[in-house]
Amino acid sequence: MPERYWVIGGEYESTAFDKLVDGTERILGPYRNQDAAKQAWEDIAVATRSICTARFTIVREGSAFA
Template identity: 50%
Template sequence: MPSRYWVVGGHYTDTAFTSVVAGTEEEHIGPFASYDEAKAAWQAKAWATVDNCNFRFRIIEEAGPKRVKRYWVIGGDYVDTGFRQLVEGAQEERIGPFDTYETAHAAWQKAAWSTVDSCTKRFRVVEETVV
């Protein structure tokens, strides 16, 4: 599930915004699927209460699952410089995964330099996002 956004606020006892006025509750408006949707709702609430300095509304993000990027070096020996079809009997090599682009790039350099004399061998860094 991706992040969700809430507009939270209300009428507070002072401009420190630590407690709401007695008999009221902090409002939670949402959830919204995007920050832009939440911002539109926030603007409506903020402009409706702009003349009272004890009103405050803010946008809070409820984070979705953590997404992790990892990187692979992929390539091999292709039939031509279009790099679409591997030579017969060959399989695409997958080196990795790597946690950072920098470490994948270093592995790519090693693979690329080891095959520099062949114009039909190619390697590339591919990014993958994992939940």
Template identity: 50%
Template structure:
């Protein structure tokens, strides 16, 4: 049986193209055992950085 772990990854990007992170701003949070817990953390992190238009975070799933 496969299980999943969830990670929040992101940081501050160099432009609105969101194709290159600014060195040193990378953030990785996790692992989270349930997607719901990752979503709660993602919402909190996104809200904390809401005023910074070049900050972006996403949830990535890892199958183990």
């Protein structure tokens, strides 16, 4: 099965980045490779750069994270 990548995140309640503000969650993808996901991540990071509590990350489908 080919790998798939997702860009996930949103606006958090504080810079502790432990709780998302309801309704701001974003899931972008799937992307077939990490380069495509990185481009999507860069696009959303630039679009939200004025929001200091916004954070997005790239996740590989099937990977474990805490």
